[in-house]
Amino acid sequence: MSEPILKVRDLYRTYDIAGGLFRKATTLTAVKGVSFDVERGSTLAVVGESGCGKSTLARMLTMIDAQSSGTIEIDGLPIDISKTGISKDMRQKVQIVFQNPYGSLNPRQKIGDVLEEPLLLNTDMGAAERRDMALEMLQKVGLQPEHYGRYPHMFSGGQRQRIAIARAIMMKPKLLVLDEPVSALDLSVQAQILNLLADLQDEMGLTYVFISHDLSVVRYIADKVMVMYFGEVVEYGTRDEVFDNPQHDYTKTLFAATPRADVESIRKRLAAKAA
Amino acid sequence: MPLLEIRNLKVEFDTAKGPFKALDGIDYTVDAGEVLAIVGESGSGKSVAMLATMGLLPDSATITADKMEFEGRDLRTLSAKERRKVIGKDISMIFQEPIASLNPCFTVGFQLGETLKVHTDLNGRQRKERVLELLRAVGIPDPEGRLGAFPHQMSGGQCQRVMIAMAIACQPKLLIADEPTTALDVTIQKQILDLLVKLQQDSGMGLIMITHDMGVVAETADRVIVQYKGRKMEEADVLSLFENPQHSYTRALLSALPENATGDRLPTVSDYAEAGGFQ
Numbered sequence: 268m269s270e271p272i273l274k275v276r277d278l279y280r281t282y283d284i285a286g287g288l289f290r291k292a293t294t295l296t297a298v299k300g301v302s303f304d305v306e307r308g309s310t311l312a313v314v315g316e317s318g319c320g321k322s323t324l325a326r327m328l329t330m331i332d333a334q335s336s337g338t339i340e341i342d343g344l345p346i347d348i349s350k351t352g353i354s355k356d357m358r359q360k361v362q363i364v365f366q367n368p369y370g371s372l373n374p375r376q377k378i379g380d381v382l383e384e385p386l387l388l389n390t391d392m393g394a395a396e397r398r399d400m401a402l403e404m405l406q407k408v409g410l411q412p413e414h415y416g417r418y419p420h421m422f423s424g425g426q427r428q429r430i431a432i433a434r435a436i437m438m439k440p441k442l443l444v445l446d447e448p449v450s451a452l453d454l455s456v457q458a459q460i461l462n463l464l465a466d467l468q469d470e471m472g473l474t475y476v477f478i479s480h481d482l483s484v485v486r487y488i489a490d491k492v493m494v495m496y497f498g499e500v501v502e503y504g505t506r507d508e509v510f511d512n513p514q515h516d517y518t519k520t521l522f523a524a525t526p527r528a529d530v531e532s533i534r535k536r537l538a539a540k541a542a
Numbered sequence: 543m544p545l546l547e548i549r550n551l552k553v554e555f556d557t558a559k560g561p562f563k564a565l566d567g568i569d570y571t572v573d574a575g576e577v578l579a580i581v582g583e584s585g586s587g588k589s590v591a592m593l594a595t596m597g598l599l600p601d602s603a604t605i606t607a608d609k610m611e612f613e614g615r616d617l618r619t620l621s622a623k624e625r626r627k628v629i630g631k632d633i634s635m636i637f638q639e640p641i642a643s644l645n646p647c648f649t650v651g652f653q654l655g656e657t658l659k660v661h662t663d664l665n666g667r668q669r670k671e672r673v674l675e676l677l678r679a680v681g682i683p684d685p686e687g688r689l690g691a692f693p694h695q696m697s698g699g700q701c702q703r704v705m706i707a708m709a710i711a712c713q714p715k716l717l718i719a720d721e722p723t724t725a726l727d728v729t730i731q732k733q734i735l736d737l738l739v740k741l742q743q744d745s746g747m748g749l750i751m752i753t754h755d756m757g758v759v760a761e762t763a764d765r766v767i768v769q770y771k772g773r774k775m776e777e778a779d780v781l782s783l784f785e786n787p788q789h790s791y792t793r794a795l796l797s798a799l800p801e802n803a804t805g806d807r808l809p810t811v812s813d814y815a816e817a818g819g820f821q
Contacts, residue, residue, distance in 0.1 A: 316727035317698075424584075453583040453754060458798040458808035465807070480727055483757075487800035487808070524732035526757025528799055530785045533760050537781060540743075 271304035272441055272474050273328070278302070278337035280323050297323040299498040300337070305442075305491070308468065310475040312489035312506075314482065314521070320498040321478050325446045328476060329363040342441045355389045362435035366447035368427035372419040378405075378430055379415040385437045400437065407470075408433040408463060425456035429463065436467065444476045449484060461488060482525045486510055494518050544571040545716055545748045546595070546633075549609035553587070553594050553772075556602045564590045564603075566772040572716065572748040577739070579751045579763035579780070581795070587772040588752045592718045596635055597625050613715065631661040634709040638721040640701035644693040650704050651689030657711045676707040680737060699730035703737070710741055716748040717741075723758065735762055756799055760784060768792050 278301045286292035298320040305311045315321045326332040328339065333349035340346065341360045362385075365371040372381060382401040386392050392400070402412050408429040419427060428448060435443055445464070449457040461484065467473055479485050485492060485506075492509040494502035494517065501515040513519050553565040565587045572578045582588045594605045595617065610617045612633065620628070637643045645653060654673045658664055664672060670689075677685035680703040693701055702722065709717055719738060723731035739762055742749045751762055759766055759780065766783045768776040768791065776789040787793045796802060797809045 316729060454756070454795060455583060455798050455810050458800075458810040461800065462807050462810070482728070483799065483801040487803050520729060524729045526728075526731070526735075526755070526761045528756045528760040528784065528796075528801065530781065533781055533784055536761065 270307060272307040272342050273303075273305040273476070274338075274340040275304075275328075276302050276338045278324070278327065278339065279335045280320070280327060280332065281335045297498055298327070298334075301495075301498075301500050303493055303500070303503060305474055305476060307441075307474055308472050309490040310468070310477055310488055312485040312492045313476060313478045313495060314480060314485055314492060315495035316480060318497075319495045321495050322446060324495075325363065325444050325476070325478055328442070329361055329444050330357060331363075358385075358389050359438045360440055361442040361444065362438060362440040363444045363446060364428070364431050364435045364448045367451050368424055368431050369451075371431050372427055374419055377416055377418055378410075378422075381419075381430060381434055382437055385434065389438060404433045404437060407467070409459075423456075424452055425459060428452060428456075428460055432460075432463065432467070436471065436473070439471070440473070442474045442476065444478070446478045447480070448477075450479065450481060457484070464488070482521065494521070543614055545574045545576075545613060546570065546572045546750075547609060547611045548591075548595065548607055551591060551594065551607045551610070552605070553590050553599070554604045556604070561604075564772055565594070568767075568769070568772075568774045570767065572750060574715065574748050575742075575746045577742060577749045577751060577762055577764045579753060579759045579766045580769060581753055581756065581759055581766060582769035583754055585771065586769040588754075588769050589720050591769075592635070592720060592750060592752060596629055596633065596718070597622075627661075630657060631712040632714055633716045633718065634712070634714040635718040635720060636702070636705050636709050636722050638724050640698055640705050640725065641693055643705060644701055646693055649690050649692055650696070651691075654704070654708055654711060657708050661712045672711070673707075676711055677704075679710075679741070680704070680707045681733070682707075699726055699734065702726060702730075702734055706734070706737065706741070710745070710747075713745060714747055716750070718750045718752070720752045721754070722751070724753075724755070731758075738762070756796065768795070 278298055279296065280298040282295045282297060284293050284295055301324065303311065313321045313324065323332065327334050330346060330348050330353050334347065338345060344357060344360060346357060379398065379401050382404055383397040386397045386400065402415060405412060405414055410426065410429055422430065449460050452460060468475065477488055489506045492504065492506050493500055494509070494515065496517045502509055502513060502518045509518065513522060548570040550567045550569065551565055552567055554561045554563050568591060570591065580588045580591070593599050599605065607618065612628065651673055654676060655669045658669045658672055673689065674685045677688060682688055682700060682703055722738065723734050726734060735758065738749065751758065753759060763780045765779050767774055768789065770791050775791045776783065776787065778788065783792065787796060794809070800808065
């Protein structure tokens with residue numbers, strides 16, 4: 268739990284916005300000089316509001332998008348897909364789970380095929396071996412073997428998110444990027460998925476980059492917290508440092524805006540209302 | 543007399559697999575000046591109840607109730623035409639997806655003016671004045687400049703403000719907000735909730751907040767109804783609900799909140815359901 272599995276240094280991502288007849292071409296910098304380390308087996312939570320660059324960061328870490336400048340190193344392997352392309356080796360290191368389990372599964376693909384596809388593309392395993400692994404994985408994420416031949420529409424939101432997680436860990440990645448994995452789910456289902464993620468982390472020694480805007484979830488799951496605001500990191504520290512003693516104004520605003528569900532603050536609100 | 547009084551509301555949907563009971567005999571009452579929160583998970587029927595009240599359910603739904611009165615008027619016997627006079631004027635509703643609930647083809651100013659055109663006798667100039675006043679009331683910067691803006695040119699939070707402006711345009715007596723902040727960031731959520739509560743206190747209207755977020759309940763509600771699978775599990779004022787939840791389902795919901803986590807694992811609602819089940 269000491270050496271960093273993910274090292275990011277001075278990472279930038281810019282997008283060119285095409286000009287039109289009356290508009291000059293401009294560039295938008297979505298991520299501005301982000302640096303951080305994530306230790307093996309730990310969880311880094313990335314917090315921020317929409318447009319702060321947290322999903323762009325996730326796209327770069329998972330090799331969906333190339334960085335404009337800066338370095339990413341995952342498990343000792345430098346990642347710069349615009350120069351070197353992607354090898355199967357790199358794919359095995361990192362996987363992603365998306366926010367919306369309704370959108371991230373192909374409706375025409377059976378669950379078994381969903382789970383086997385990463386193996387089919389990246390390994391030389393035979394069909395029987397792939398099938399065994401998929402069945403094993405279904406059990407691991409709390410689903411049944413009979414779910415193997417079913418289609419995504421036959422599952423609830425929580426079950427689909429379990430499938431998406433299963434697909435992501437089929438390759439036994441070192442690093443799992445979770446882009447708002449529970450924000451589309453009900454409270455009770457959210458609790459189940461968070462428990463599942465904690466179990467998998469213990470069992471497989473996974474490292475998580477957990478992107479979220481829900482501070483109560485972050486407080487529960489994170490070891491370290493990074494707060495982003497307009498593409499920059501404004502706060503980075505251990506969970507307790509950030510939550511107990513936030514330094515940046517934006518972090519303070521964020522905490523103040525989070526609804527509190529404790530009796531004390533309800534009492535305070537009702538008293539203020541009566542006055 | 544309560545503002546809205548519904549007794550024994552039942553809603554059934556005809557499906558290919560036979561009738562599905564979405565609501566199984568629930569009572570709702572809201573007084574003027576009161577904030578009622580209806581909480582539940584998806585499938586608990588919390589939205590269906592309010593859509594039934596508004597008359598917005600599809601034909602496949604069968605709605606029965608012993609009583610369904612708004613200001614003493616029976617909503618069940620209203621004709622479609624009479625209902626339209628009440629809906630949008632005395633009762634209005636805000637939906638979850640602000641960008642999807644505005645018409646992308648018309649400007650914000652036009653859509654706001656349309657509500658006024660249907661429900662009031664104001665002339666064009668007066669309507670424009672009122673629209674500007676509304677946009678200012680909901681905190682849109684540069685309202686004059688925004689009149690000609692299309693929904694896609696505004697952010698989610700601004701669209702939700704426009705929706706709220708539209709909903710309060712005719713000074714409704716009852717405002718129903720169906721997950722008004724679920725699609726928004728926490729900082730924007732805070733602004734929208736503060737705005738709704740302020741408008742509610744200034745105007746003394748009744749407000750029904752439909753939500754699955756216990757934090758939103760804690761921040762806004764006076765009284766809370768907890769629903770599960772079409773049934774009412776618990777009804778209490780907000781303080782006693784959080785301080786001393788009576789029903790095991792409410793306790794399950796509250797303990798599934800990550801901030802209430804005590805050990806390594808979060809208790810889930812199904813743990814409770816397996817232990818005893820909710821009846």
